[in-house]
Amino acid sequence: AQSVTQLGSHVSVSEGALVLLRCNYSSSVPPYLFWYVQYPNQGLQLLLKYTSAATLVKGINGFEAEFKKSETSFHLTKPSAHMSDAAEYFCAVSKNNQGGKLIFGQGTELSVKP
């Protein structure tokens, strides 16, 4: 069975500081992994996805994530936080690698302090 665990339901950083949101996965097959962002009362928007082409994946808004098979991790980072990055972030794995059937982590709410 596949699963995703996000460490930390709430992360707070200062504007300009490094953002690190942690995600660990469990999968019996080579996984396809995603990070989505959700702004209040809105749907989710894809930040980036890993589909085995490259272990370091660059996404929108300056975010990137590195797939580490040995650590079963797919942590999301951004070198310098901006106020507009405040949102909820979800890590997800594609269920049996079938398109839109995703298994989501419980989410991490990112707060950015001025």
Add this chain to the structure above:
Amino acid sequence: DGGITQSPKYLFRKEGQNVTLSCEQNLNHDAMYWYRQDPGQGLRLIYYSQIVNDFQKGDIAEGYSVSREKKESFPLTVTSAQKNPTAFYLCASTGLATNEKLFFGSGTQLSVL
């Protein structure tokens, strides 16, 4: 502009009542999905459809029903059998190529009166 439209944005259900959430897309996507979002639990798959007139249960289908009579539309009915319906419901769509990204609607917040 292409996208997914969910309506209404807010919906209230009385005890014993069935309610239907609308989802329409003009992206020409074959596959459509319904997810339920509860605070602190992430999103869970309710139903999905990959072709007109066909749909499959997701992980939490009990108390819900769907139809897919048109490619553009995938309405979700929350029946009276769903005893804990209060949640944020998200509709999504994608093409059928492996691991294409999901496009999400802006969601419907359902609450029980």
